[in-house]
Amino acid sequence: MILILLGAPGAGKGTQAQRLQDKHGLVQLSTGDMLRAAVAEGTEIGLKAKSVMDRGELVSDDIMTGIISARLDQSDCKNGAILDGFPRTEAQAEALDSMLTEKNLSLDAVIEMKTDDEVLVERVTGRYTCANCGAGYHDSFLKPAKEGVCDKCGGTEFTRRSDDTAETVKSRLQAYHNQTAPLLPYYRGKGILKQVDGMAEIDEVTRQIEALLN
Ligand code: AP5
Ligand code: MG
Ligand code: ZN
Numbered sequence: 001m002i003l004i005l006l007g008a009p010g011a012g013k014g015t016q017a018q019r020l021q022d023k024h025g026l027v028q029l030s031t032g033d034m035l036r037a038a039v040a041e042g043t044e045i046g047l048k049a050k051s052v053m054d055r056g057e058l059v060s061d062d063i064m065t066g067i068i069s070a071r072l073d074q075s076d077c078k079n080g081a082i083l084d085g086f087p088r089t090e091a092q093a094e095a096l097d098s099m100l101t102e103k104n105l106s107l108d109a110v111i112e113m114k115t116d117d118e119v120l121v122e123r124v125t126g127r128y129t130c131a132n133c134g135a136g137y138h139d140s141f142l143k144p145a146k147e148g149v150c151d152k153c154g155g156t157e158f159t160r161r162s163d164d165t166a167e168t169v170k171s172r173l174q175a176y177h178n179q180t181a182p183l184l185p186y187y188r189g190k191g192i193l194k195q196v197d198g199m200a201e202i203d204e205v206t207r208q209i210e211a212l213l214n
Contacts (some may be wrong), residue, residue, distance in 0.1 A: 001080035002105055004087070006183060007113030007212075009172040011198045014057035015136055016113070017084040019084050019206050024213075030084040032065055032120040033134070036161070037060060044045060046151060050172050056171030058088060058179060072103060088180045110187040111209060114200035117173055119189055124169045131157040 003026065005013040017028040026092045035053060038046030045067070045071070049059045068086050071077065075155040100107055126139035133154030137144055150158075187193040196208040 001108045002083065002100065003080075003108060004110040004187075005113060006176075006180070006187075007112055008115055008117065008120055008176045009196055010120035010127070011053065011113040011115045012123075013084045013113060015142070015202060016205060017082045018134075018136065020209070021081050024080075026080040026082050027134055029068065029071055029077075029081050029083055031064055031067065031086040031161060032084075034071070048096060055170065056163060056168040058175050059193070061091045061095065064088070064092055065099070068096070069099050072099070072105070076083065082142045087183060088175075090182055090186060093183050097196055107192060110183075110193050111212065112193060112195045113205070114195055115198040119171050119199065120173065124164050125166055127164055128158045128160050130155045131159045152183055182199050 001024075003020070005017055007013050014030055014032075015029075017030065020026055021028045022050060022091070032053075035046070035049045038039055039050045039053070040046070048063070052059050068083070072081065083096075087096050123138065123141070126141070127136065128139070129136050130150040130153060133150060133153040135150055135152040136142070137150075137158070147150060151155055184193060196205055196212065196213050200208070
């Protein structure tokens with residue numbers, strides 16, 4: 001099964017993709033996480049991507065399409081994948097269509113996580129992640145059971161993203177509305193677009209996604 005989670009920055013794509021991964025054995029393919037890993041490793045792609053990401057703009061379609069195509073070929077994706085953050089432009093969506101055909105895979109559903117822009121700055125600026133296992137948390141909306149200790153792995157170190165400032169979120173939102181939102185009619189036209197209420201509480205959003213998949 002190949003699923004796309006489509007939504008604005010802070011809509012909850014990563015949060016829900018982690019849950020789908022844990023529950024259904026699908027692999028979360030977050031292009032943002034892949035780019036951040038490349039930046040941390042100092043690879044050529046990472047060096048190119050860093051300043052673009054910190055401005056809240058989009059990395060080039062060629063780079064992103066190449067990364068996803070190579071990733072889908074890895075053996076852990078054979079049970080299926082959740083695309084979190086890809087595609088983000090019409091060119092990427094078209095490239096995805098041809099790559100799936102080539103790989104003999106089909107796109108099962110595109111789930112739009114609908115949110116109002118007003119809540120997104122608070123979501124993004126309050127976000128933090130376990131440095132050891134990558135589990136995501138929020139200062140107000142998703143705290144670990146024991147403060148300062150990751151629920152999943154017991155880790156005690158956490159990181160925040162350098163692009164999670166109120167300023168950068170505004171450009172990321174603009175990029176979403178200008179370049180990514182046009183994918184909604186694109187997938188609606190193919191009859192595979194579904195929607196969940198991204199404004200609901202995290203567990204409720206999970207329930208809505210599960211209901212769509214059943
Ligand atoms: P990426 O990492 O994909 O960032 P994004 O799209 O801006 O999305 P976020 O990760 O910020 O939000 P999310 O929807 O995952 O929210 P989360 O679940 O964490 O991309 C970063 C950059 O990389 C881009 O700007 C671009 O430069 C580049 N890039 C990546 N892919 C690219 C591509 N394909 N093409 C070109 N460039 C690309 O939730 C946020 C917080 O809110 C969390 O703390 C969470 O706990 C909380 N939360 C989640 N759901 C709820 C809820 N329902 N209620 C309350 N709180 C909630
Ligand atoms: Mg994310
Ligand atoms: Zn952890």
